[in-house]
Amino acid sequence: MGDTFQTIVDRDATPHDAPRLARSVVDLWVAEGIVLAEAKPGWGLSDLPAHPPGPHWHKAVDDARWGAPEGVVAYTERHVFFSMLDARDPSTSCPRCTKVADDSLLLSEAVEQWHRTGEADIPCHACGETAPAPAWHWSDDHLALAHLGFEFWNWPSLSEEFRARTAELLPGHRTAFLTGKI
Ligand SMILES: [Zn+2]
Structure with a gap:
């Protein structure tokens, strides 16, 4: 249950x-x-x-x-905030170029830092831009x-x-x- x-x-x-x-x-x-x-x-x-x-x-x-x-x-x-549903393949993509981030360690560190301080920027490997962690797109709302x-x-x-x-x-x-x- x-x-x-x-x-x-x-x-x-x-x-x-x-x-x-x-x-x-x-x-x-x-x-x-x-x-x-x-x-x-x-x-x-x-x-x-x-x-x-x-x-x-x-x-x-x-x-x-x-x-x-x-x-x-x-x-x-x-x-x-997080969701916990099985059978999904969560991804996180850049709010500027929509490319999926490929460094999960970097993401989790950024989330942790934002939780601690309210500030964390995530650089995009594809377009080179940097955006605040909350602005990134978390597929299926797996994180907010x-x-x-x-x-x-x-x-x-x-x-x-x-x-x-x-x-x-x-x-x-x-x-x-x-x-x-x-
Ligand atoms: Zn990008």
Whole structure:
């Protein structure tokens, strides 16, 4: 069995904007009864407290029959979000020339450095340009380096409609959707 997660990430929120944006999203979900207002410890597999599901949590998912959802964690600080699905061949490509990076050690060092300091540039072997790690394209959203994310623990599949509605609350920002099982 194991535990599943689905994370909606805002790739463009700045450290300054993330707490405000998180509040506006959670406020709307609370108003719709999707989550409860008060985040509590023990509702998700995260060190952070999570918002327990609200009375209308089923409005966020495709098929509520399978559900015993746990909490939703709102991350508002620098975080490396990841997905964990088998049978994929993740790649990372340059945001300028779209060539796939071939040095996985360099990538993991850059991710680690960004996590530690908030700054890391990755040079592209193909075009010679350098771009910040969060700007690189991570195939199938296997990774997202960002300051804002909402992690749903053990929820049935979030519906396209719910994800689109959430993205509308983050206008002009790119979002990533990461899923996994641990
Ligand atoms: Zn390049």
